Amino acid sequence: MINNACPFAPGEVKPRSIPVNSNHEGLLNRITNGKLIVLVLSLVGLTLVYSHSYSDLNWEGSSVLFNDWYIVKMSLYTYLTSLISFFIREHRRNQR
Amino acid sequence: MTFRVGYLTPRETRIWELRRHNLSQSDIGRELGISRQAIHKAYQIIDKKVEQAFMEAAETNNLLIKTVNLVEGVMNAHSPAYDIPVIVSLSKSNGLKIWYLYEGNCKSCHLQSSCRNILESEARERGIQLNATEQLMQPTQLAIEIFGRYQDD
Known part of the structure; x- marks a missing residue:
């Protein structure tokens, strides 16, 4: 009685590695897909451009980006926005 | 929609x-918010696609289909080239995989951990x-523990 099973045929040359789908839970895959990264980077970029060109504050020589946790707050806001938009898209996709 | 997951769309895969x-x-209809009739229709499409994927896997690997x-x-099949039984599995996490039934030796194989990961995700997906x-078994034995239950003989 055979009590073994191998993905390679007898005598077959085995590759150096075999692909394993480690993200079967899908979470990592879902939060790091290309479109979402582009969305996050665009929003962060736009935020930085906006803050940098906020002339009234810059005139006074105060660095807007480093005051009052500005970057942290805006990054958090951007992240939350993109997360919400991601879940909306997921919901729509599941509805189809 | 790829051969890897039997040409099933994400929605069909879920069903x-x-x-x-x-x-x-x-x-299933309640869970996905669609009618029972739509699920019934989806079953027919899914069966056709999964069958097609198995047929193509058998053809590509020169296997004789048993069940x-x-x-x-x-899918239970036989490989005339090696004269051994073969199991072909289809899952969401690993796609189509062929398992040749013979006395393998995992101890000398560098792919042991990859095989174990594949089999653990197969078991998880199949609710096993x-x-x-079983967790301490060599992957070759674990494979037969998981897929052996679907064998007819």
Whole structure:
């Protein structure tokens, strides 16, 4: 009685590695897909451009980006926005 | 929609998955927010696609088909080239995989951990709880523990 099973045929040359789908839970895959990264980077970029060109504050020589946790707050806001938009898209996709 | 997952769309894959967990058509319909009739129709499409994927896998690998379990995604076949039984599995996490039934030796194989990961995800997806003994088994033996239950003889 055979009590073994191998993905390679007898005598077959085995590759150096075999692909394993480690993200079967899908979470990592879902939060790091290309479109979402582009969305996050665009929003962060736009935020930085906006803050940098906020002339009234810059005139006074105060660095807007480093005051009052500005970057942290805006990054958090951007992240939350993109997360919400991601879940909306997921919901729509599941509805189809 | 690729050959890897039996040409199933994400929605069809989800239905196939729920069906494998013994949910009724009405329950799946409720879960996905669609009618029972739509689920019934989806079943027919899914069966056709899964069957096609198994046929193509058999043809590509020169296997003689013995039995096909479309619900569980397991095909029992025979390889005339090696004269050994073969199991072909289809799952969401690993796609189509061929398992040759012979006395393999995992101890000298550098792919042991990859095989173990594949088999653990197969068991998880199929709702199979691996006990302590099974978790310590070599992948070749674990494979037969998982897929052997779908064998007819």
